[in-house]
Amino acid sequence: MSLFSFQGRVWAGERLPNGKLSRPVWAGNVPVLTLQMATESTNTTESFSGNRLQYGRLQRGKTATVNITYDEWLPKNIAAAIWASQIELPADTVTGEVLEGDLKAGDFVKLDRQFVSSVVLTDSATTPAELVLGTDYRIESPTAGLIELLNVTGKTQPFKAAYASEVATGYTMFTSPPPERYILLDGINTENQEPVIVTLYRCKFDPVGDLALINDEYGNFQLTGSVLYDTLNAADANLGGFGRIVQKGA
Structure with a gap:
């Protein structure tokens, strides 16, 4: 015991x-x-004693x-x-990912991947112009793939993103x-x-x-x-x- x-x-x-x-x-x-x-x-x-006992x-x-x-x-x-x-998500190199149109300064966009690096944005002009990191956009969160647009003046939208993403696991x-x-x-x-x-x-x-x-x-x-x-x-x-x-x- x-x-x-x-x-x-x-x-x-x-x-x-x-x-x-x-x-x-x-x-x-x-x-x-x-x-x-x-x-x-x-x-x-029971129903025979008059007491209804279990x-x-x-x-x-x-x-x-x-x-x-x-x-x-x-x-x-x-x-x-x-x-x-x-789901196993392999590392990837992304080019030409089209962002939503009519973005304004102060807008945030999320890339399709996460854990990103080497992000480059270009516009859709006949001769694409490369946006300047720190001037035209900034990386809010490389983990989530979030970008803030800082200046869109004189740029032809939609913007396109190129970047690298790391291996990840999804549920x-x-x-x-x-x-x-x-x-x-x-x-x-x-x-x-x-x-x-x-x-x-x-x-x-x-x-x-x-x-x-x-x-x-x-x-x-x-x-x-x-x-x-x-x-x-x-x-x-x-x-x-x-x-x-x-x-x-x-």
């Missing part, structure tokens, strides 16, 4: 057709991992819900949070089906330093409900998902249909 307070590493991976865990990835620091289990029941009362309870269903709080901004965590496809929201993950907690009971292992075979997550994009403290986000029934693992009495908790024998 022991009190308990668990910590440990949370791993998430795909579930193979044979029911096993495939290529797990450590989720980084996870300060909260909870499992909620519930049943759906229907009660009935006479039966029919179990109609069993559900389990997992909640995970992620502290770390990692690719797999981000993709799961926003149901995203992870496109709601372009991937709801993520289903096999969750493994490689844990330890900090009360007595005994190991504990928790496995949940099929966790299907909802998108993140609240993702703080600007905040004063360290950010984190919570994902909630349903633990689905695994018919394959359910056939093994040592595994069960949802998951299991394993600890060392006495």
Whole structure:
């Protein structure tokens, strides 16, 4: 018998057709991992005593819900949070990118790429004139690819941009089906330093409900998902249909 307070590493991976865990990835620091289990029941009362006492309870269903709080901004965590496809954006050299027309001094424009360098703007005259950096335009943010126009007098629009962009990774929201993950907690009971292992075979997550994009403290986000029934693992009495908790024998 022991009190308990668990910590440990949370791993998430795909579930193979044979029911096993495939290529797990450590989720980084996870300060909260909870499992909620519930049943759906229907009660009935008797009608022969005159007191209408509860006479039966029919179990109609069993559900389990997992909640995970992620502290770390990692690719797999981000993709799961926003149901995203992870897109690799190669470095590129761009020429002749046409900006919107009728720009005025003080207007900002965003280039199609991000993480840009060596930006050159030209106009659309028969013999194109090159705009002067610092006089005709300035780079507001090379990270976002934002440019401010300072002087457009005597220039023929639309302007055209040439620049280089760096390698980047993108996450496109709601372009991937709801993520289903096999969750493994490689844990330890900090009360007595005994190991504990928790496995949940099929966790299907909802998108993140609240993702703080600007905040004063360290950010984190919570994902909630349903633990689905695994018919394959359910056939093994040592595994069960949802998951299991394993600890060392006495």
